[in-house]
Amino acid sequence: MTGAADPSAIRQLAAGRRRYGNLKDEAAAFIREAVVSGSLPPRSKVDQDEIAEVLGISRAPVREALIELAQKGFVDAVPRRGAFVAEVTVEDIEDHYEVVALVSGMTTRRAVRKLTAQELDELARLHREIAGTEEASRRRTLDRRFFQIVATAGKSPRLDAILEFLGGVLQGSFYFDSPASADNEAKYREQLLGAIRSGDVAEATRTSEEHVRSCAAVTIDHLRNRGYWPPPEATP
Template identity: 30%
Template sequence: MSLPGEQLYRLSSGEQVRLYVRRLIFEGVLKQGQRVPQDAIAQTLGVSRVPVREALLTLEREGWMTIVPHRGVFVNGLDEPSVRDHYELYGLFYGFGVKRAVERQGPELARLLEPIRKKIARTKDPVNLYEYTLSFHRTVIEAARSPRLRTMLRQMTDLVPGNFFELVPGTDVVAREGTAAILGAIERNEAAGAESEYATMLRRQGSLVVELFRGRHMFDSDETAES
């Protein structure tokens, strides 16, 4: 099979291979039920089988793959409820984080977030928007002062490989509106309101990801309906 990747720099870690394999799923090169061509991936990326194996073990833990002993590694299918649940969970985690941050930082949190929110509102560049939005999230989580929350978030994996705002139409608007609403609640010292606004923003982003995946025929139901 022909795999994309010739333009990538030489990859040398399981994490980089993991991101690459997820991109193959996203681009439809690897489909549900397909056996993962480990040798072809290793050859395309110029790495040994070791980081490929490490990446596939991680992807199995994340739910992307199923490893069948003596048979190989197979791609799991995505479905709409799983995608929506993913972003609902993000909303719960970040909602909890902003609630704790408001309780523990008070007005100082709004002062920290306002310059970032202004950058998010002004930029038209998706690369900058991605960085500013990550900075907004990071500032909230740091202000929450919850090591347990940081641990839980590290276990979550993005469903969309690459720059979220370049790949998912409409998410720039959601980010601008959402961060403004979150900051407004923080300025009013409404911890529960900020929590609710975070959940709303991430739920809206999840709906846009569902639309994108449906358009790419990445859901089981799409293939079933066409067969």
């Protein structure tokens, strides 16, 4: 059974959007936002013509965006029928973050002894700036920069590529949509910064993995509270 998209919500979502330089990226970002906001609910069909119209672009970049989003698990491409919003289960979220946790722990373990004094100062500065920033989108940008510094300090291009790919999938968007994500990020940034400063490799690794697993719990709670999954049927 297919869910129904909300055309009026989609048009409202498109109003006043900042234009990207790359039209495919613009279309992909818009579709992700529509999924997270519920304008495109699970199993609903993604109307390429409608997306192109509300964004004021041609169908070609929308089609390219859907191909990319299908590769990342946002949508399911059904031959001769079109693209449909993928349904995310609790197990999907737990599995996704478990993989990210393991890779993140590996990169953090390598990074602890490789971070320079300048990079440590930058981590501390970012942590302070995030704490004093009111704008949510700015906080997320700075937060990603904080953890990116730790990840890339491990000097492993392969692990960096894996984390970059995993960071673009659906569950990350759901996580940052949760009101609880800001406090969760602040808690683990502080713990991780302390472990790195003290040179405690084991503690930094543990904190990194625990942080990522906590993202799964926050995401699941948020989606449940939002009614993303239907309530279980009552037992007669």
